[in-house]
Amino acid sequence: MANSAEPQEKRFFSQFEKLGFYGNDAVYLNAGAPGTELLRMLPPIIEAATSHLMQNELEGDAQIFQYGLENGHWQFRSFLATFLTEEYGDTVSSEQLFLTGGASSGLWLILSALFNSGSVVFVEDPSYFCALKVFSDLRMKVVPVKTDDYGIVTDDLQEKLIEHFSENPVAPHPPLKALIYLIPVYQNPTGSVLPEGRCRKLINLAQKYGVTIVCDDVYNLLHYDDKPVCPKRLFAYDNRFHPDYVGNVISNGTFSKFLGPGLRVGWIEAPKWATEMLEDFGVIGSGGGLNTYTSGVITSLMALGKMKIHLQKVKTVFKTHMEATADLLRQELPPGCKLKSPAKGGYFLWIELPENIDALQFLPFAKQEYQVAFMQGISASPSNSFANYIRICISFYPLDVLLSAVRRLCRAISDFQQRSEDDPNFWESYANSSKIDI
Secondary structure, three states: OOOOOOOOHHHOOHHHHHOOOOOOOOOOOOOOOOOOHHHHHHHHHHHHHHHHHHHHHHHOHHHHOOOOOOOHHHHHHHHHHHHHHHHHHHOOOOHHHEOOHHHHHHHHHHHHOOOOOOOOOOEEEOOOOHHHHHHOOOOOEEEEEEEEEEEEEEHHHHHEEEEHHHHOOOOOOOOOOEEEEOOOOOOOOOOOOOHHHHHHHHHHHHHOOOOOEEEEOOOOOOOOOOOOOOOOOOHHOOOOOOOOOOEEEEEEEEEOOOOOHHOOOEEEOOOHHHHHHHOOOOOHHHOOOOHHHHHHHHHHHOOOHHHHHHHHHHHHHHHHHHHHHHHHHHHHOOOOOOOOOOOOOOEEEEEOOOOOOOHHHHHHHHHHHHEOOEEEHHHOOOOOOOOOEEEEEEOOOOHHHHHHHHHHHHHHHHHOOOOHHHHOHHHHHHHHHOOOOO
């Protein structure tokens, strides 16, 4: 019988349950993960992969239960390289792959093993809100860089690099003077894809200033167009066959976004100097490769051909969700609002509200009056900008629940705007009557 010492109100199965995302009080459009509809696809294929793995271990030395190889066992990296080569449409070398416990684990590992506390990190504004917390925890100096509808503004980045390192710097090797943190493909929160011209300029700037670009490439495989491969990742622009190649880009990937975050398996694709430093990191040397057992299950999924089939099923669901939600927003968003995302891949849609609407104030109103929640844009901004922006996610709920919530969101925006126009003191009165902290 389960230990009953822990109070009932603290018994949660997941982070999302703790946050209330499985409750009935509201639809949480800030939930950025696969939902029940997709997670229920996993038990049959995980069972088949586990059976395949266990049979192999019985016939061998059962090394899947041993301290793992620092960069991940060779079969995992070999099958992953083949899988990614097909999805990227560009050759991926198994020697440049490094096993992680997911993208968050990968980011922490890169920052901890390669950079020092106090290092400068140039971050696009807005960016992934949890990454901003990681930078703060590791006491890194965050420098916000402007973005537009296409991603990071490279001219602004260049100006900030000059401010910090002069116009004619000496580029060190390895290129660890600072880092640039980006989500170039289907950015979180905006959904933008960085154009080729800016990608090439980024490589040039990184080489000139001796900095490393760390890309969270976690949504790349979730493209919803008819092309056979996803948009080109920034790592591929840093040509390792060029005579002046140093290796200024690290790609951080994960299975969480299309398989299951609870599996905690991801990968880093990196130049040789970086993988060697990662392998030499004390935590890895002591405990061995991260999440070795689950990486074995993932290897069997790929070996059995089930990974590619599952990815296609997930993309079909997400494409329907993304297109239907974007179409609905274009039809029903009130005047003064604008859908900013291209809605071509990934999880998120970025919405600009009228300038007089503060999303921090609008959120409790929308949740209480219309039973819908979202992420306020300021949470994603290292400069505390984008107060009148919100981010919603298309991945967590079934389509009917998702679209119903989006309709309510549009009505909530219109209602909040009208009440604010009718009564300049509306928010203060509403907050007081609803006992909301201002």
